[in-house]
Amino acid sequence: YTWKSGIKSGMKLEDVQVPKCLPDSEEVRIDICDYYWEVQRFDREVGELLKILDDNGELDNTLVVISGDNGMPFPRCKSNLYDLGTNVPLAVRWPERVKAGRSVRDFISLADLAPTFLEAVGLKPTPEMTARSFLNVLTSGKSGRVDPKRNHVLTGKERHVPSQETGMGGYPMRAMRTQNFLYIRNFKPDRWPAGAPGGYAKPTKIDISRPLSTKYGYSDIDAAPTKSYMLKHRDDPEVKRLFELGFGKRPAEELYDLQKDPEQLNNVADRPDYA
DSSP: OTHHHHHHTTOOOOGGGOTSSSOOOHHHHHHHHHHHHHHHHHHHHHHHHHHHHHHTGGGSSEEEEEEEESSSTTTTTTTTSSSSHHOEEEEEEEETTTTTOOOOOOOOOOHHHHHHHHTTTTTTOOOOOOOOEEEEEHHHOOOOOOOOTOOOOEEEESSSOOOOSTOOOOOOOEEEESEEEEEEEESSSSOOOOOOOOGGOOOOOOOOOOOOOOTSOTTTTTOOOHHHHHTTTTHHHHHHHHHHHSOOOSSSSSEEETTTOOOOOOOOOGGGOOO
């Protein structure tokens, strides 16, 4: 993103809610504002696309689905199985069959879109499809939890970019997310979830306002000012733990109690009371 584009658009740093997995610094707030500005730009362009459909008389004849492919491109977010990496927007518009003005909290996977589209046009999913249509949720007219069978979602990752040490492959992991818990299984805990440190193994001279090369180290974290800030201040007392959470190695199993720890920072997998 363009540095300080969010501020130039009128956003205020004091209005930013910084995720607890990131340092609350001016630089990080600027970076988040810049990200939000890009989100607003996308929202505006979606409106322009809808207008094109409307001008051509096809808006109400079109099932419109808007979503994202991953979470925000910050440490411990994108390319991770925590909520900040997997929880993306999903908006659906289909006036003929989908009641507007609702917010549904059922667990949906983007893989569920394909069987949903097929059912919407009267076709059955092919036998090899394991995802489930959520057309019943869309057409229910209800808000909140609609389908009691949708009580969890499964997520996974094999590799984001080639970022491990030579010959090591990716960083395979799987997760199950329910209303109350997030369980993550890291199959290769000896590897680096954010990519091998490479040239960033030791503190270096870093200009926070300029993107880093993702090829230089920790390549599964996109080049951005927040990444630069955390690398530069990794030994600062208020950053050190967050740096380890975002850049360091992780145990084979992670479990988070979402009622007590919604930000997913305290792993309770080894606690007997959660066995």
